[in-house]
Amino acid sequence: MNGDCCGNAVYFKDEGAFLCCNDNLARKATTNDMCCGSTVYDAGRQQICCGDRVFDRTQADSCCTRNNGSEVEFNSKTEFCCNGATQKGRGVFCCYLRFNGNLVAVPYNNSTQCCRYPFDIVYPKANDDCLSHLRIR
Known part of the structure; x- marks a missing residue:
């Protein structure tokens, strides 16, 4: 044998x-x-695999792929994935921008910033508004 x-x-x-x-x-x-x-x-029963490392599910229950391809663990109850583990709440959201033919995840604060067309950068809000640039003056 x-x-x-x-x-x-x-x-x-x-x-x-x-x-x-x-x-x-x-x-x-x-x-x-x-x-x-x-x-x-x-x-996946009591552990997850993320970035070739093992984590107990009480510590982290999800895996997030960053823009550079590396992976980081996160707890989906308190965090979300946006180019890494990002704390939920406080007006933070994820904007997917176009960069060199790819979509790139960027966290932004929707009380002061806008994720909008043409999705090339995160724009500052003008007069607490994300659409004022479209209005005819």
Whole structure:
């Protein structure tokens, strides 16, 4: 019987006791475990995988991809994803701007700023209004 290679280790994939995670042999705690980076996690039951790191769901329940492609964990009860974990409330929203053919997430304060066409920048509010630039004078 021949084994399977994982980095420098040999194991038997069919036995189901181990997973090969990024060339690191990791022992499974349950049959449902999955790879997260070079370790295992419980596939979302009590843990999440974010940016190749494992987090307990009581600490963070979601994962946010930043504009640069990196990932950060966040708690969806108190935060939302907008180029990173952003605190909910206080008038902060997310504006998706066009930049070099891509959409880029930018947090903004809707009491002082506007997310509006042509979606190239977050604009300052004028006279507490986001549409005054469209009115005929």
